[in-house]
Amino acid sequence: MTNAIEIRGLxxxxxxxxxxxxxxxxPGGCILGLIGENGAGKSTLIKCLLGVILKNEGSIxxxxxxxxxxxxxxxxxxxVVMDEVGIPDSFRYKHINAVMKNTFRNWDEKLFESYMDxxxxxxDKKFKEFSRGMKMKMGIAIALSHNxxxxxxxxxxxxxxxxxxxxVTDIFYEFTRDEEHSILISSHIVSDLEKLCDYVSFIxxxxxxxxxxxxxxxxxxxxxxxxxxxxxELDPSAIxxxxxxxxxxQVLVRRDAVPAGMxxxxxxxxxxxxxxxxxxx
Amino acid sequence: xxxxxxxxxxxxxxxxxTVLFCELLISxxxxxxxFKKGAVSAVxxxxxxxxxxxxTMALFFExxxxxxxxxxxxxxxxxxxxxxxxxxxxxxxxxxxxxxFFIPVTAGAFMGGHSDITPIISAALLLFTICLVFATTIxxxxxGPGAKKGKKVFIAAGACIISVIGPRSxxxxxxxxxxxxxxTDKMMLFxxxxxxxxxISCLLSAAFYEKKDI
Numbered sequence: 140m141t142n143a144i145e146i147r148g149l150x151x152x153x154x155x156x157x158x159x160x161x162x163x164x165x166p167g168g169c170i171l172g173l174i175g176e177n178g179a180g181k182s183t184l185i186k187c188l189l190g191v192i193l194k195n196e197g198s199i200x201x202x203x204x205x206x207x208x209x210x211x212x213x214x215x216x217x218x219v220v221m222d223e224v225g226i227p228d229s230f231r232y233k234h235i236n237a238v239m240k241n242t243f244r245n246w247d248e249k250l251f252e253s254y255m256d257x258x259x260x261x262x263d264k265k266f267k268e269f270s271r272g273m274k275m276k277m278g279i280a281i282a283l284s285h286n287x288x289x290x291x292x293x294x295x296x297x298x299x300x301x302x303x304x305x306x307v308t309d310i311f312y313e314f315t316r317d318e319e320h321s322i323l324i325s326s327h328i329v330s331d332l333e334k335l336c337d338y339v340s341f342i343x344x345x346x347x348x349x350x351x352x353x354x355x356x357x358x359x360x361x362x363x364x365x366x367x368x369x370x371x372e373l374d375p376s377a378i379x380x381x382x383x384x385x386x387x388x389q390v391l392v393r394r395d396a397v398p399a400g401m402x403x404x405x406x407x408x409x410x411x412x413x414x415x416x417x418x419x420x
Numbered sequence: 421x422x423x424x425x426x427x428x429x430x431x432x433x434x435x436x437x438t439v440l441f442c443e444l445l446i447s448x449x450x451x452x453x454x455f456k457k458g459a460v461s462a463v464x465x466x467x468x469x470x471x472x473x474x475x476t477m478a479l480f481f482e483x484x485x486x487x488x489x490x491x492x493x494x495x496x497x498x499x500x501x502x503x504x505x506x507x508x509x510x511x512x513x514x515x516x517x518x519x520x521f522f523i524p525v526t527a528g529a530f531m532g533g534h535s536d537i538t539p540i541i542s543a544a545l546l547l548f549t550i551c552l553v554f555a556t557t558i559x560x561x562x563x564g565p566g567a568k569k570g571k572k573v574f575i576a577a578g579a580c581i582i583s584v585i586g587p588r589s590x591x592x593x594x595x596x597x598x599x600x601x602x603x604t605d606k607m608m609l610f611x612x613x614x615x616x617x618x619x620i621s622c623l624l625s626a627a628f629y630e631k632k633d634i
Contacts, residue, residue, distance in 0.1 A: 189493070189494060190493075191490070191493045191494070191633070191634045192633040192634065193631070193632075193633055210498075211496055211497055211498040211501070212496065213496075214494065214495065214496035214497075215496040217494075219494045221490070221494075223487050223490075224487075224491075225486055225487025225488045225489070225490045225491040226486065226487075226488060226491065227427065227430075227431060227482060227483075227486050227488055228486055229431075229434045229435055230430070230434075234430045234434070237426055237430060238423050238426050238427045238430070239423070241422040241423045241425075241426045242422070242423030242426075242495050242496070242497075243496065244496075
């Protein structure tokens with residue numbers, strides 16, 4: 140199966156920030172969570188992917204096609220939801236439908252209508268009268284209504300209440316039931332992504348720290364509860380991060396590199412991320 | 421591109437009914453003037469052009485205010501097509517404005533028994549050219565290098581002034597409020613220059629925009 144996204148050596152430079160030789164792969168039919176703190180470079184990476192900002196170096200392939208030469212065509216197959224949905228304030232459902240019908244070749248009016256019903260969005264209200272949650276649901280409805288093969292969601296669920304986030308997560312699961320459909324979702328709310336994603340990628344200060352299958356990561360790493368003395372006996376290459384507390388030391392370790400019988404507990408993706416960042420900083 | 425044009429047409433229908441009504445009112449008053457004199461004063465095409473310029477500006481700045489310009493960046497069109505869409509929208513606005521002016525004024529002239537409509541053709545060409553030059557100037561400055569958001573209002577105001585002063589400079593010595601009839605061949609030349617300037621501006625804007633971060 141073709142990879143949905145392949146990024147190699149991506150560089151984007153600003154005065155005070157640099158996206159530094161990023162490699163990223165989203166296998167077809169999967170959901171990749173792009174995790175990073177505020178200012179890590181998630182949105183910059185996504186904007187480079189979509190051609191909203193111009194990269195300095197590197198190559199990008201989307202759905203097996205070169206984004207440098209075919210991006211306009213590729214966008215027919217990409218549904219995008221950014222953190223703010225930009226629609227004219229006075230537009231209603233019928234106006235949005237008319238614009239999108241004349242924009243996307245595969246725009247499906249009936250599907251858009253069904254998402255309006257599913258999300259319980261009003262058809263006669265102006266867009267400016269929608270709440271934040273309703274605006275995001277409208278953005279998601281638009282992204283899903285032109286038979287896209289790839290969904291790109293940049294902080295799209297931030298600021299939504301838990302009920303709506305749960306609704307929206309179910310819809311994304313449904314979307315990837317078709318093996319030709321993939322999702323790239325970015326957020327700094329790791330717990331959201333932990334439930335949803337097959338693959339995770341950590342980004343920190345413009346650098347991708349890892350890009351790996353979620354289940355493999357959870358199998359590979361664990362948290363060891365230990366003391367300073369016991370810590371000295373551990374192989375340094377097994378340690379990926381540490382946190383000292385009142386009752387001892389918590390260490391992020393590779394399971395296969397620690398002695399048998401060591402007190403290990405499962406790690407969450409959020410903990411994995413925090414440990415790795417603290418170790419680097 | 422069609423999506424951008426659809427959005428502009430819908431926006432015009434929803435938000436700018438008052439402006440469109442004013443334009444129709446001006447057309448009717450102009451028709452009364454042409455009924456009486458067989459021509460209109462220079463104020464009419466220039467005033468109509470300024471109304472059209474306001475519409476062009478308003479449509480563009482609405483996109484910035486609502487974030488629709490960022491949505492357009494996600495549409496399946498190239499940056500060149502996006503720029504071309506804007507210029508076509510401006511051209512259609514100019515053409516529509518010219519028609520709204522020309523038809524009632526010509527009808528008024530014929531009903532008043534004035535068979536020579538060359539002054540009206542000149543006035544229509546003046547109106548059309550002012551609209552084009554305005555849109556051209558503003559889009560070139562917006563898509564060109566160095567245009568920052570805060571300066572765009574001043575750029576728009578500057579474009580408005582240039583687009584009116586430019587054509588006015590080819591009008592021969594004549595009281596401003598008298599009937600407007602510069603040599604039609606001079607106005608036609610000016611219109612051709614305006615169209616060529618628009619085409620060059622479109623190409624330059626597209627070239628600049630391809631190299632910019634949105």
